[in-house]
Amino acid sequence: MSITRKGCLVEQTEREFVNREKCIELFKHAIENTRQTTYRVQVYYGVSGVGKSRLISELQKVIEEYNLTDQHLPIDWASINLNTETLMEKGTFLVTLKKEFQKKYRVKFHFFEIAHSIYWQKSHPEIPLQKDNYSLFQELGISMLDISDPASSSIISLILKNIYRASKEFKKFWNSQKEEIRKLAEKDPTYIEENLHLYWARDFWNHLQYTSKPAVIFVDTYEAL
Template sequence: MACASFFPEEEERPFVDREEFIQAFYNALETIKEKEAKILVYHGIAGIGKTRLRREISKIIEKYNDSNRNFRIYNESNSNFHILCATVDFETEEFRQSDKFLEILRDQFQGEYGIKFHTFDFAHALYWKKVNPRITLCKENDSEDNIFTHLLDIGDDLSNIGGIFNPVNVSIKMAKLIKRLPDSYREWELKNRDKISRLIHMEAAEIKRQLYLYWAYDLREYLQKNSESAVIFIDSYEALWGNDRSLASLSSKDEWLRKEIQTLLSSSCLWILCGQESPRWAEDSNTEKAIWGNSIERHEIKGLPEEHARNLLKHSDVLENNIQTAIISGSEGVPYYLDLSIDLYRIELMPKSFKML
């Protein structure tokens, strides 16, 4: 005899009373259509529905890109406007480091949309080679995805890597690898020889500090070339601080994130930050205000009004008026606690408890 699960099957409940925040997203899209950047901040207490809002916005983008039914935005040539999308959740501690943050975004944009981050990949591989000169960076077979690590592994002298795409006076193994390079690498090398040369002569620490500039350069080049825009979600923003809430850390913990977002302020990029707290950007000094201008738009998410909370409970078959009232009062309209109450009600714990109220 099969045992019934104590926990009810997970279901996605209606998304209600968030029209204001969805409309803010649509308005922001109109802004980035004009080749500007925008930062939307959705903040509120834990369980208030920030992550659910982020997922709903992602669905809107997905539906738009798939069928173009939800809304239509045109660029200057009146062709369909494509929206790229990526997400990083700082709940994962590893993602709170600048270089890992950039790698995650690179992997998503590259895997989903085929964007090549040649400059960032070269800078990142070069940094690791300078830090670990005696360690082989890549142990797998030659492939396009790790071409720079192979070239740096093969090269005996980093000072001579500037001509990596010119198969003259190089080893047989490197010449063989260069011969197999796609045209996109050759085009990139011709366009960026000065950057490559400067990178090669930089110290490892300096390369690491500037990795975000090379990542932003690659993304900006792609967006401009293809007349597209990007939406980047950052969830659990407050997790950047961990348990360190000292005054000294308030403006230092997210300094690297500020710089990376500022680098793309003149591009068609929409950043959406979700967290329990709103960033203090543009509040610390007049210089900060001048940098950010009107690009930051803040929205506080609060509990559901009673009408919407009752509709949610009715949709979930919580029909007793006294139980609805007790749940709404106890949850204060916070979606997480409403969902938890519904789950408990369905396993027949709540009806018995609330009949006593």
């Protein structure tokens, strides 16, 4: 369900954080009803300079206060501002958002990381993978030298070679998804890139189901994506 509200933002000439009570109350109502089966999107819009980014900062404080209340189930949240040219690329946007959830909540993005690394190798063979972007490779002890070694036939072969180092959680994931991942490895990079957001969402959904926690994602300057 999409909730769009006009009148939440003051006139362009005003800079102080005022007249936002309606916006904040709408947001509070949304997070208090996160148990609904459908997702909820709130859009706060206005011309540049009216305080949308500042409003996001205030809404983040609302979540932190909400999380401190014992009777509530804590909310996982992350924020990203697309007012940066590099973040407008889908893969970079998703990797950046993934890393924030990993840092704050240790969310596992196994399928996405494997898919993204396969996509990157196929579409950018001249540019080495960045180890910091793939927590899975760090867990398995796979170095970037291993990945760039011509003797290494594929990401999948490296995972199989080092899977003895993996956690029980990853081994369970691998056993259930290995056939689909093998099929994915045969796809062209354009197909994988077009579906990166689905792989990201798949991992994040599994996290939400496992923890039973709701989540909020703030995307500032979202129209740039």
